[in-house]
Amino acid sequence: MIDAVWWSYSLALSAFFFSLPFSRYMHIPTEILYIILKNAGIKSTVSRDGYAESEIYSCSSCGLCIDACPMCSASNKERFTSVYFVRALRNRSNFAEEYARECLMCGKCMEACPVGIDSIKLRELKKEESMSYGKYDNDYLSNAKYSNTPLDAPELIYYAGCMTHLTPGIYKSIINILEKASVNYTFLDKDGSICCGRPLIISGGREKAKKLIERNREIIEGTGAKVLLLSCPICYRIFKEEYALSGIKIMHHSEYIAKLADENRIRLxxxxxxxxxxxxxxxxxxxxxxxxxxxxxxxxxxxxxxxxxxxxxxxxxxxxxxxxxxxxxxxxxxxxxxxxxxxxxxxxxxxxxxxxxxxxxxxxxxxxxxxxxxxxxxxx
Ligand code: SF4
Ligand code: SF4
Known part of the structure; x- marks a missing residue:
């Protein structure tokens, strides 16, 4: 009797392990590997390299990302949410690219994901693989300059960015605050910006964005300023993640103004x-x-x-x-x-x-x- 139980147990266990790679429980061993690699600071460079593979197979299909998605509830579409996008990648489905593009990249699903799957990075990589630049040309960048480049190193340079130029109330307020606090500053892109590059990166155009980033970095580092002040969180994020500016502290205006208030350089x-x-x-x-x-x-x-x-x-x-x-x-x-x-x-x-x-x-x-x-x- 004991032999029969032992054999039944062993056979059931073997069957489970043999079928594991083809079942939804594959995420259990893969998750351990994914967490180790993630904590080691590894990042994917294509949507199906070894690390991305461990990430894709770590999804447990729990569906928490569906409930979190603001566009899913607004559009009544679920197909692009992270669980389906990751599944499409896993199955090498032709729909994966379309699902990658059907997403606001707001990151809320990543906060809800118990495994911490970086679906935004996977979407970026998937878009990069199919990006078509058409007539895109950024040769103009080699001679591009900012008309307001300072001659002497200021304490701070303000880079408003494209979106802030479309909302002038913001940059006018920032300038008033800087004046009131007697900050030695230069409004670098007063007459217009070279784009920070993030819109291109989130569309899958990382290669082309590199040239924008390089040119902006040369100009900004050349000013000798100690602080780069930004109003747009889209710019702020890419400057922090991609620019690696040497000797320049990158600050969003909420951080910088809070610092001015803490130091009593402005009073409210x-x-x-x-x-x-x-x-x-x-x-x-x-x-x-x-x-x-x-x-x-x-x-x-x-x-x-x-x-x-x-x-x-x-x-x-x-x-x-x-x-x-x-x-x-x-x-x-x-x-x-x-x-x-x-x-x-x-x-x-x-x-x-x-x-x-x-x-x-x-x-x-x-x-x-x-x-x-x-x-x-x-x-x-
Ligand atoms: S990143 Fe995309 S899928 Fe995730 S919550 Fe935002 S819109 Fe939805
Ligand atoms: S929340 Fe994370 S683990 Fe759960 S289905 Fe979505 S991507 Fe997969």
């Missing part, structure tokens, strides 16, 4: 109005800046608190990462973001990103402002 009076804060994806989830904007707002107004803040905050829907969604679908994402921060209960919705500002302003009937604008108005 608390206004008699309430404000709720929307975390931009690239500043919050992307760069982990959550505290400084809230510190500034608490000094300038009555800051409201709500449940889904920080890492699980909603995307505004304005992301540059996909051209596959309609205006209405993006609008639903924006409205859900406004609901999640209880925008109706506050006099002002604050954010710290020019793209979020533009997007949320379309869908909210009360004031939406950047923190730099609020601080500028509350300075004494």
């Amino acid at each position: 009076k608390k206004g008699d109005f309430s404000v709720t804060y929307h975390d931009p994806c690239d500043l919050g989830r992307g760069c982990k800046v959550y505290e400084e904007p809230r510190k500034l707002l608490a000094k300038s107004a009555n800051l409201n608190f709500y449940k889904e803040s920080g890492p699980m905050s909603h995307c505004c829907g304005g992301s540059l990462a996909s051209d596959r969604f309609s205006f209405e679908e993006r609008g639903k994402v924006a409205k859900n973001a406004l609901l999640s921060i209880e925008a109706g209960k506050a006099d002002v919705v604050a954010t710290s990103c020019p793209l979020c500002l533009k997007t949320l302003s379309v869908w909210h009937d009360k004031r939406v402002a950047d923190i730099s604008q609020i601080v500028n108005e509350q300075m004494i």
Whole structure:
């Protein structure tokens, strides 16, 4: 009898191990390998190298990423969510590229993923493999200059970036704040920017983005400034992740203005109005800046608190990462973001990103402002 039990047990166990590579339980051993490689700092360079393979097979198909996705609930489409995208990669499906492009790259699903699968990186790599540049030409970059390049090294250079040039209220407020704090600064791209390169990278154009990055780096390092100040979280993230600037501290304006306030270089009076804060994806989830904007707002107004803040905050829907969604679908994402921060209960919705500002302003009937604008108005 004992022999029969032993043999049944051994056969069942062998059958389990033999069928493991073909079953959904393959994620159990793969996950261990993936976590070891990830902690060793390894990164993928193509969507199916050894590391990416361990990542793809670590997905347990739990589906938590579906519930987290703001575009999934807005568009009623699930096919592009991380679980299906990763499955398409695993099965070498022709749909993988389309799923990679059908995503706002907001990163909320990655926060929800218990395995920590970097689906954004996998999507970037998948897009790179099929990127067609058409008539793209960046030869002009070798002679490109900034008209406002400083002659003497300033304390700080301000790079507004393309999106901030489309929301002039932000850069005008920043300039006022810098003047008020007597900062020795130069507004480097006052007359227009060479793009930071991130829109190209998230579209799959890393190779072409390298030239933009190189040219910007040469110019910025050549100024001798100690601080590079940025207003756009999209720029901020790529400068931090890809530029490796030597001897220059990279700061988002929420961090720099909070520092000026801490050092009493600017003083703020608390206004008699309430404000709720929307975390931009690239500043919050992307760069982990959550505290400084809230510190500034608490000094300038009555800051409201709500449940889904920080890492699980909603995307505004304005992301540059996909051209596959309609205006209405993006609008639903924006409205859900406004609901999640209880925008109706506050006099002002604050954010710290020019793209979020533009997007949320379309869908909210009360004031939406950047923190730099609020601080500028509350300075004494
Ligand atoms: S990155 Fe954002 S939009 Fe894309 S699948 Fe994840 S949660 Fe959805
Ligand atoms: S949350 Fe992570 S592990 Fe779960 S299905 Fe999505 S990608 Fe896979």
